[in-house]
Amino acid sequence: MIRGYENSVIIFENKEKVFEYLDDPMKLSRHMNETSFMMAGSKMVTKIDSGQGREVGSFIEMSGKMMGFNIYLKEEIIEREVNDKKSWKTVGAQKLIILDRYRMGFLYKPS
Numbered sequence: 001m002i003r004g005y006e007n008s009v010i011i012f013e014n015k016e017k018v019f020e021y022l023d024d025p026m027k028l029s030r031h032m033n034e035t036s037f038m039m040a041g042s043k044m045v046t047k048i049d050s051g052q053g054r055e056v057g058s059f060i061e062m063s064g065k066m067m068g069f070n071i072y073l074k075e076e077i078i079e080r081e082v083n084d085k086k087s088w089k090t091v092g093a094q095k096l097i098i099l100d101r102y103r104m105g106f107l108y109k110p111s
Helices: 015-022
Strands: 043-050 059-066 069-081 085-090 103-107
Touching: none
Parallel strands: none
Antiparallel strands: 043 059, 059 069, 069 085, 085 103
16 A cells, blocks of 8 residues: 655755755664664664765665564665755665655755
């Protein structure tokens, strides 16, 4: 089954500064790389390729163990326009507990 979710927020900050933060996969995955309630006390390790997750075709891999289960996912950057938008999707076989394949991203829309 395909499901979608979309959300919009208003951010009162320079769009270049916001993009710089969101473009960094190590910052976006930080909440999964530290033990937390959301990760049931577990954490994941994030690895990025030479494109640093900041180029179309670049890969990001996350792995770890949660509640005794090995978890793993691989994402590919599929779209990136500096300061305006970026999207990525899971590729290959992943081992996730709650989610299956997904596509995520963000888009800047001036008000």
